[in-house]
Amino acid sequence: MTAPRIHIVTLGVSDLARSWRFYQALGWETSPASNENIVFLKGGSTVLALYSRSALAEDALTKDTPTGFAAVTLARNASSRAEVDEWFAQALAAGARAVKPPQEAFWGGYSGYLADPDEHLWEFTFNPYFVFDEHGNLALPDGNP
Structure with missing residues (x-):
């Protein structure tokens, strides 16, 4: 499988x-x-x-049918807080609507939310506990927590 x-x-x-x-x-x-x-x-x-x-x-x-908050977000993980801010500004300039400006998160990271032109929510985030592999993919730890 x-x-x-x-x-x-x-x-x-x-x-x-x-x-x-x-x-x-x-x-x-x-x-x-x-x-x-x-x-x-x-x-x-x-x-x-x-x-x-x-x-x-x-x-x-x-x-x-209109859904309002659909309880789904798409996320893009950055390699730094500065990169989150850069992406957020780029999205706003392209026509996104700020939902929650980037800020320190209770879990130790940094993130913000915006809505695309159709109100699909995106989270731009920096998680200091995540790493990326050599291809730029998120490399989550193996095994059980």
């Missing part, structure tokens, strides 16, 4: 072109597999896909 992985995270968006521009401004590279209906953005070992919110609901055989 292979290890569980998340290969693609698909965000349902209201304006594909606007969201595409937003994520490009944050440095995501567009894959040639993209077309006028779906955008694939390269992000290390995970692909971020942008797809029409209504089409995504239709594909999942569900209703497209």
Whole structure:
């Protein structure tokens, strides 16, 4: 059995072109597999896909209803507090909305939250207890806590 992985995270968006521009401004590279209906953005070992919110609901055989707080966040881990601040400023300049400015966290790290143009929440964080492997992937400790 292979290890569980998340290969693609698909965000349902209201304006594909606007969201595409937003994520490009944050440095995501567009894959040639993209077309006028779906955008694939390269992000290390995970692909971020942008797809029409209504089409995504239709594909999942569900209703497209406003969710408010969806109890899901996406996180990008930085190698320093300064990098969190840099990413946060870059996202704000690209059109994100600050939800919680970067600040010291009770658990010993540093993080802030923002919302993309469709209100998907992103946490930009520095966790001094996490390390990255030679490929830039988060290297969590093995074994049980």
